[in-house]
Amino acid sequence: MRERVVWTPADSRPERAEVLRLQGVPPEPGLPPRIGALVEAALAAYLELAEPRALVGGISREEFREVYRGEGRNAPETPLEAIFAGAERLALFTATVGSGVTARIRDLFGRNEPALAAMLDSVASAAADRLTALLGSLYPALNGGASANGTRVLAYSPGYCGWHVSGQRALFAFLDPGEIGVTLNASCLMEPLKSVSGVLVAGPARIHRFAPAFPFCPECREKPCHERIASLSRP
Amino acid sequence: MNILSEIAGSLERGEDDRVDALVRQALEERCAPLEILNQGLIAGMDVVGEQFRRREIFLPDVLLAARAMYVGLDLLKPLLAQEGVPSAGRIVLGSVHGDLHDIGKNLVGIMLKGAGFEVMDLGADVPAARFVDAAQEHGASVIGLSALLTTTMPVMKEVVELVRARGLAGRVKVIVGGAPVSEAWAREIGADSHGYDAANAVERVRALVAGRA
Numbered sequence: 437m438r439e440r441v442v443w444t445p446a447d448s449r450p451e452r453a454e455v456l457r458l459q460g461v462p463p464e465p466g467l468p469p470r471i472g473a474l475v476e477a478a479l480a481a482y483l484e485l486a487e488p489r490a491l492v493g494g495i496s497r498e499e500f501r502e503v504y505r506g507e508g509r510n511a512p513e514t515p516l517e518a519i520f521a522g523a524e525r526l527a528l529f530t531a532t533v534g535s536g537v538t539a540r541i542r543d544l545f546g547r548n549e550p551a552l553a554a555m556l557d558s559v560a561s562a563a564a565d566r567l568t569a570l571l572g573s574l575y576p577a578l579n580g581g582a583s584a585n586g587t588r589v590l591a592y593s594p595g596y597c598g599w600h601v602s603g604q605r606a607l608f609a610f611l612d613p614g615e616i617g618v619t620l621n622a623s624c625l626m627e628p629l630k631s632v633s634g635v636l637v638a639g640p641a642r643i644h645r646f647a648p649a650f651p652f653c654p655e656c657r658e659k660p661c662h663e664r665i666a667s668l669s670r671p
Numbered sequence: 672m673n674i675l676s677e678i679a680g681s682l683e684r685g686e687d688d689r690v691d692a693l694v695r696q697a698l699e700e701r702c703a704p705l706e707i708l709n710q711g712l713i714a715g716m717d718v719v720g721e722q723f724r725r726r727e728i729f730l731p732d733v734l735l736a737a738r739a740m741y742v743g744l745d746l747l748k749p750l751l752a753q754e755g756v757p758s759a760g761r762i763v764l765g766s767v768h769g770d771l772h773d774i775g776k777n778l779v780g781i782m783l784k785g786a787g788f789e790v791m792d793l794g795a796d797v798p799a800a801r802f803v804d805a806a807q808e809h810g811a812s813v814i815g816l817s818a819l820l821t822t823t824m825p826v827m828k829e830v831v832e833l834v835r836a837r838g839l840a841g842r843v844k845v846i847v848g849g850a851p852v853s854e855a856w857a858r859e860i861g862a863d864s865h866g867y868d869a870a871n872a873v874e875r876v877r878a879l880v881a882g883r884a
């Protein structure tokens with residue numbers, strides 16, 4: 437299975453609450469009007485400029501083991517090793533909101549509009565995460581059929597949970613997402629910047645649950661595992 | 672309320688048009704540019720910074736105030752230069768080689784300018800030597816390095832080593848920051864300081880310039 441997915445900007449438009457959370461602003465009500473206006477301006481810019489798309493490619497457990505090993509720089513013990521060992525199916529993915537948004541963010545900083553620039557940056561980050569969630573829900577259909585009852589599809593990315601960011605090289609070598617315009621630089625940084633990549637793991641909810649008590653957990657600021665594990669409790 | 676307090680208050684509310692008008696008015700009323708800068712613009716940004724540290728206001732509020740600060744600063748800059756008024760300090764700033772992320776670095780730059788520092792922003796993907804060259808060329812006393820990837824963090828060490836190799840240690844201080852960068856990493860590579868976030872970076876730079884760190 438190898439599928440290219442194209443969305444409209446509106447499909448990937450993030451929720452206001454998520455954008456505000458990334459800006460460190462408490463949820464509405466009580467949102468100052470000037471901040472509300474900034475969010476709306478940033479969302480409008482996103483809808484004007486975004487070109488959301490993704491590439492998804494199925495991968496066997498054995499193949500993924502090699503990709504995951506990467507350059508041998510992962511933490512000695514990681515949660516994903518146990519998770520993918522119990523997976524029903526795996527797929528590598530890369531998704532991007534396109535380069536137009538990043539260009540506008542830089543332009544806004546250059547034109548002394550830092551508040552709108554930073555807000556648009558948060559919109560684009562939230563949108564990139566939304567693409568990952570959209571892929572998770574699309575995955576059973578992309579994979580040609582319904583999943584077993586209780587199967588959950590969650591995404592894991594290099595750079596998090598002990599999977600070293602240099603793992604991007606093996607992931608890109610396998611998936612080759614150049615056709616959707618995403619490239620990797622020598623530092624394993626994706627361009628356009630607002631892109632995400634990783635592995636979609638389909639399997640029973642129980643395999644996705646782990647205690648965030650690995651040696652690298654205290655240094656992790658973003659703690660993506662919290663939301664990922666919490667999502668398992670939602671229908 | 673005198674006009675300088677009005678400038679500070681308008682800046683705190685992010686009213687850039689009002690700051691523009693008040694700074695022009697203050698200059699017409701023969702207020703000294705340095706007085707307008709210190710008691711109007713920087714005083715206002717100091718309040719904003721303090722409110723942000725206490726979590727009474729949020730990042731967008733700080734950035735709207737920063738925009739107003741720039742509007743006022745643009746009017747004052749040529750006059751301050753004419754009078755030979757020194758800035759709070761001169762800083763070279765950038766994201767290290769291989770790293771194209773620049774939002775965090777931009778926020779630090781904005782906060783530093785708001786605190787009265789002169790910021791030479793080299794942008795993103797900056798090679799180690801360029802930081803040190805720029806510090807020497809502009810007489811900067813601090814180099815600020817940003818990295819968002821563990822793969823680019825070693826460039827920070829290269830900069831620290833280059834500062835030492837050129838005999839600038841002590842005169843040119845290095846502060847590092849970015850999501851994966853920790854105080855422990857700063858110590859490990861011999862950097863002079865670590866900024867946890869943009870507001871903290873300003874405090875740390877102030878301490879470096881004052882020789883307290």
